Amino acid sequence: MAGCYQSLLKKIKKKGTLLAILIDPDKLNMDVVRSANELADLFLVGGSTLKPGEINKAIRKIKKHTTIPLIIFPGDYHQVDKQADAILFLSLISGRDPEYLIGKQVASAHVIKTAGLEAIPTGYILVDGSAESATQRVTGSKPIAAKDTRQVVHTAIAGEMLGMKMIYLEAGSGAKASISPGLIKKVKAAVSIPVLAGGGINSYAKAKQVKEAGADIIVIGNALEKNIHLLEELTELF
Numbered sequence: 001m002a003g004c005y006q007s008l009l010k011k012i013k014k015k016g017t018l019l020a021i022l023i024d025p026d027k028l029n030m031d032v033v034r035s036a037n038e039l040a041d042l043f044l045v046g047g048s049t050l051k052p053g054e055i056n057k058a059i060r061k062i063k064k065h066t067t068i069p070l071i072i073f074p075g076d077y078h079q080v081d082k083q084a085d086a087i088l089f090l091s092l093i094s095g096r097d098p099e100y101l102i103g104k105q106v107a108s109a110h111v112i113k114t115a116g117l118e119a120i121p122t123g124y125i126l127v128d129g130s131a132e133s134a135t136q137r138v139t140g141s142k143p144i145a146a147k148d149t150r151q152v153v154h155t156a157i158a159g160e161m162l163g164m165k166m167i168y169l170e171a172g173s174g175a176k177a178s179i180s181p182g183l184i185k186k187v188k189a190a191v192s193i194p195v196l197a198g199g200g201i202n203s204y205a206k207a208k209q210v211k212e213a214g215a216d217i218i219v220i221g222n223a224l225e226k227n228i229h230l231l232e233e234l235t236e237l238f
Helices: 004-015 030-036 054-063 098-115 134-139 149-161 181-190 204-212 222-226 230-234
Strands: 018-023 042-045 070-072 086-092 118-126 166-170 195-198 217-220
Touching: 004 018, 004 118, 018 030, 018 195, 030 054, 030 222, 030 230, 042 054, 054 070, 086 098, 086 166, 118 149, 149 166, 149 181, 166 181, 181 195, 181 204, 204 217, 204 230, 222 230
Parallel strands: 018 042, 018 217, 042 070, 070 086, 086 118, 118 166, 166 195, 195 217
Antiparallel strands: none
């Protein structure tokens, strides 16, 4: 899909908040994929602890049942597949480990270019969700405290100045607390690029709050593994 990022920008401008479904290949549920295809605007596919080749199998299966954009949300540098429409070229800008700021990116850049994948530079900001996330375990990076609004906002601004095309506010997989509406509003007011919010959004009420706070893309993953009927509840919002 040529110009995936530009297509997303146009859709955000036309529709407002978009719904992204995050699929972990280790927990692939095709019922979720088929149901989400009727409501979601895009799929994000990836995981923090995948074995090589797992993401390729998952993308191949998902592609048979959907026509909406499929973007890789890589948990590591080897999670690249030319079957996808694009890949989030993530930099963990909330951390200070050079391996996740630039090291993994150098390791994957040539592979991504060779595959012909559209790379979308994305500033990844891990915010404390009151539970240790897979990202935190794998990278050893501590999240920014949810109450440290100033640090989160300044990090987002720095990401935009560095050339990021999106900011991903992440409370972490299985987070007990989602990104607060107030924090989303402040980040949105500070940057001019799309803001994604994910982690801990496991109910209609939370999704509604995040949407009303101005998030451009709401990311829901783990919640659907536990309650596929949440998609039906979200129909009114999306």
